[in-house]
Amino acid sequence: MAARDAEIEKPLGGATKMGKVPKMAKVKNKAPAELQITAEQLLREAKERELEIVPPPPKQKIQDEEELKDFQMRKRKNFEDAIRKNRSVLSNWIKYATWEESQGSLDRTRSVYERALDVDHRNIGLWLKYTEMEMRNKQVNHARNLWDRAVTILPRANQFWYKYTYMEEMLNNIPGCRAVFERWIEWEPDEQPWLTYIKFELRYKELDRARKIYERFVYVHPDVKNWIRFARFEESHGFINSARLIYERAVEFFGEENMDEKLFIAFAKFEENQKEHDRVRVIYKYALDNIPKEKCTELYKCYTIHEKKFGERSGIENVIISKRKFQYEEEVKENPMNYDAWFDYIRLVESEGNLDLIRETYERAIANIPPSKEKHFWRRYIYLWINYAIFEELEANDVERARQVYRAALDLLPHKRFTFAKLWLLYAQFEIRQKDVDTARRALGSALGKCPKAKIFRGYIDLEIQLREFGRCRTLYEKFLEFNPENVQTWMKFAELETLLGDVDRARALYELAIGQSRLDMPEILWKAYIDFEVEQEEADRARDLYKRLLQRTQHVKVWLSFAQFELQVDHEDRIAEARHVYEEANKKLRQGQEKEERLMLLEAWKDFEKEEGDDQSRKVVNDLMPRRVKKRRKIQSEDGVDQGWEEYFDYIFPEDEAAKPNLKLLAMAKMWKKNKEMEHQEPDVEQESEVTSTNMEEETNPDADDQTIVNESESEDDED
Numbered sequence: 001m002a003a004r005d006a007e008i009e010k011p012l013g014g015a016t017k018m019g020k021v022p023k024m025a026k027v028k029n030k031a032p033a034e035l036q037i038t039a040e041q042l043l044r045e046a047k048e049r050e051l052e053i054v055p056p057p058p059k060q061k062i063q064d065e066e067e068l069k070d071f072q073m074r075k076r077k078n079f080e081d082a083i084r085k086n087r088s089v090l091s092n093w094i095k096y097a098t099w100e101e102s103q104g105s106l107d108r109t110r111s112v113y114e115r116a117l118d119v120d121h122r123n124i125g126l127w128l129k130y131t132e133m134e135m136r137n138k139q140v141n142h143a144r145n146l147w148d149r150a151v152t153i154l155p156r157a158n159q160f161w162y163k164y165t166y167m168e169e170m171l172n173n174i175p176g177c178r179a180v181f182e183r184w185i186e187w188e189p190d191e192q193p194w195l196t197y198i199k200f201e202l203r204y205k206e207l208d209r210a211r212k213i214y215e216r217f218v219y220v221h222p223d224v225k226n227w228i229r230f231a232r233f234e235e236s237h238g239f240i241n242s243a244r245l246i247y248e249r250a251v252e253f254f255g256e257e258n259m260d261e262k263l264f265i266a267f268a269k270f271e272e273n274q275k276e277h278d279r280v281r282v283i284y285k286y287a288l289d290n291i292p293k294e295k296c297t298e299l300y301k302c303y304t305i306h307e308k309k310f311g312e313r314s315g316i317e318n319v320i321i322s323k324r325k326f327q328y329e330e331e332v333k334e335n336p337m338n339y340d341a342w343f344d345y346i347r348l349v350e351s352e353g354n355l356d357l358i359r360e361t362y363e364r365a366i367a368n369i370p371p372s373k374e375k376h377f378w379r380r381y382i383y384l385w386i387n388y389a390i391f392e393e394l395e396a397n398d399v400e401r402a403r404q405v406y407r408a409a410l411d412l413l414p415h416k417r418f419t420f421a422k423l424w425l426l427y428a429q430f431e432i433r434q435k436d437v438d439t440a441r442r443a444l445g446s447a448l449g450k451c452p453k454a455k456i457f458r459g460y461i462d463l464e465i466q467l468r469e470f471g472r473c474r475t476l477y478e479k480f481l482e483f484n485p486e487n488v489q490t491w492m493k494f495a496e497l498e499t500l501l502g503d504v505d506r507a508r509a510l511y512e513l514a515i516g517q518s519r520l521d522m523p524e525i526l527w528k529a530y531i532d533f534e535v536e537q538e539e540a541d542r543a544r545d546l547y548k549r550l551l552q553r554t555q556h557v558k559v560w561l562s563f564a565q566f567e568l569q570v571d572h573e574d575r576i577a578e579a580r581h582v583y584e585e586a587n588k589k590l591r592q593g594q595e596k597e598e599r600l601m602l603l604e605a606w607k608d609f610e611k612e613e614g615d616d617q618s619r620k621v622v623n624d625l626m627p628r629r630v631k632k633r634r635k636i637q638s639e640d641g642v643d644q645g646w647e648e649y650f651d652y653i654f655p656e657d658e659a660a661k662p663n664l665k666l667l668a669m670a671k672m673w674k675k676n677k678e679m680e681h682q683e684p685d686v687e688q689e690s691e692v693t694s695t696n697m698e699e700e701t702n703p704d705a706d707d708q709t710i711v712n713e714s715e716s717e718d719d720e721d
Contacts (some may be wrong), residue, residue: 012248070130072103075099087119090126093115096112120152124154124157127154131143134146143324161193165196174570178200188220193222194213194216214233227249227263228262233438234714235273240274243271264299266549268284277306320599328341328348332364345365355396366385366388369412381455386422386426389402389409390408390498401409410424419447421447421456421459424443424459425455428440486519491510495514504537528562531547531562631650
């Protein structure tokens with residue numbers, strides 16, 4: 001027997017004395033060192049000094065068979081000792097078996113593996129090592145027996161089956177490999193073993209066998225993706241009818257309870273590839289009708305893409321409508337009180353023209369009654385009822401149902417708290433269109449009785465005017481004025497009605513009653529309407545009296561201007577003189593007030609009047625009355641009385657006011673002189689106080705004392721005096 005080389009390891013190190021504990025060095029100074037050493041530095045220094053490198057054991061060459069047997073005996077003794085110490089450590093068994101294999105002793109290797117299997121027969125790695133050893137040494141039958149034992153003991157370990165089938169296929173034992181696959185499939189493993197079996201059959205062009213495997217596969221693992229795989233398998237091999245049949249079987253298999261959009265998308269794309277666009281539309285529509293809306297988002301997208309590529313305009317619109325309906329359904333489901341979403345949804349449904357669906361949508365919408373009794377929560381909601389009634393009348397042509405909708409809406413409203421005049425008026429107009437005037441009047445009368453509103457009064461009056469029932473109109477106007485006597489528009493409309501009917505005295509009496517009211521919302525409009533009424537009746541004297549009565553109540557500049565314009569337009573000889581007289585009276589009255597802007601407005605209008613109608617003398621008079629504009633400064637104070645600086649503003653100084661100021665100042669000086677005479681016998685301090693007081697009086701009597709130009713002018717006038 002030839003000698004073999006082997007490596008013999010010898011223990012290193014010196015002898016130690018047993019029983020003695022080494023002495024531990026006592027550390028006296030436990031403070032940290034000034035120079036700290038990191039672990040990285042220690043490793044780097046160890047590498048540099050090569051302290052971790054252990055010298056290899058010496059090699060020993062085996063020269064003869066006796067030395068080899070002696071070496072093998074010592075190695076086996078070491079392995080056996082290691083196993084005897086701990087039998088459960090499988091690495092020792094594998095090292096032992098690997099060493100025996102290296103020595104060429106297959107029987108001993110098998111013996112070691114068998115002993116190891118007795119220890120742990122469920123260890124997958126041990127079985128794999130054992131069988132790989134047999135295959136490396138080309139022991140096919142032994143390996144086959146081991147695979148049979150392994151898959152019998154551990155049939156759920158897919159590694160054994162994969163290795164087993166791979167070995168049989170590598171040996172070109174196709175029937176044997178197929179038999180192994182069949183044994184494996186009987187255990188109904190996961191999806192991948194089935195697909196591996198199918199690929200195996202396809203490698204050898206066995207389409208019928210692969211089809212039969214697919215048939216079993218889709219029933220063992222009934223997932224949508226597996227049915228789609230089956231159908232694509234048929235399609236890829238050109239079996240179009242078989243693929244279509246498989247899709248149809250899949251739809252029937254899952255039924256309506258377990259429908260999945262992925263299956264229908266795949267089915268539709270298959271038909272699209274075959275140019276069967278009508279079939280595609282049928283598939284999409286069937287799926288959209290039966291799958292819950294929240295689960296078919298991708299289906300909508302694919303349907304839209306298909307219609308955009310192959311469909312007509314109507315088809316594309318149908319797809320978009322379906323998608324929008326789904327979005328609106330989600331919105332109203334999330335917030336049923338979102339009435340704007342309901343309006344959009346109903347408008348979309350109405351575009352389809354399905355009466356039953358439209359009515360159902362309206363009923364669902366009006367069922368969401370606002371929880372609060374506040375009117376602003378009902379404003380959008382009430383339009384659902386209005387639109388519903390209009391739809392029933394105009395689109396569905398169901399008059400009786402429209403009447404029921406109106407009445408149901410009116411019964412629903414809490415009229416004691418609020419009402420909607422628009423709803424009452426629409427109901428009355430509906431009854432008028434049905435030629436039922438009495439019902440319309442009863443409805444509006446009921447509205448006025450339950451919750452009177454100005455809009456209902458006006459609508460009722462307009463209705464009676466259209467019906468030419470002027471007696472009822474007068475009655476309604478009287479009720480309206482009792483309800484709200486402050487409304488100027490009501491008085492004016494009532495008077496206009498009487499004017500149209502030719503009863504001028506009655507209209508004038510109404511105007512007199514109106515201006516005699518203690519409170520009116522817009523009295524200036526009423527007075528203007530009354531004056532215009534008298535002007536239309538060519539009653540100039542009455543109109544002039546009205547202007548004078550109005551000026552007794554207010555001195556507003558616009559009234560004076562209107563009065564002057566009226567006098568100018570009256571057709572008589574002295575109209576210019578009368579108008580000028582009005583301007584003069586207005587100027588006198590406005591001088592008594594403090595509104596300089598209004599005086600300026602009056603003078604400018606007077607100036608324009610004289611420019612057109614007057615002469616040079618009258619124009620000079622007006623020009624002499626025109627003020628001059630000066631810039632002044634005044635303090636700004638906040639609400640808390642804190643000074644916030646100064647601001648500039650423009651003031652108007654009228655010549656008439658300036659002419660009166662010297663007389664006022666002379667009077668003030670006379671008063672001061674009189675007080676000084678009275679205070680001559682008092683102390684100087686008291687005299688000084690009187691001077692201050694007289695100075696203050698002077699400042700108070702001169703409203704323009706803060707204007708330096710006026711002050712200077714006044715002082716110059718005193719010097720001249």
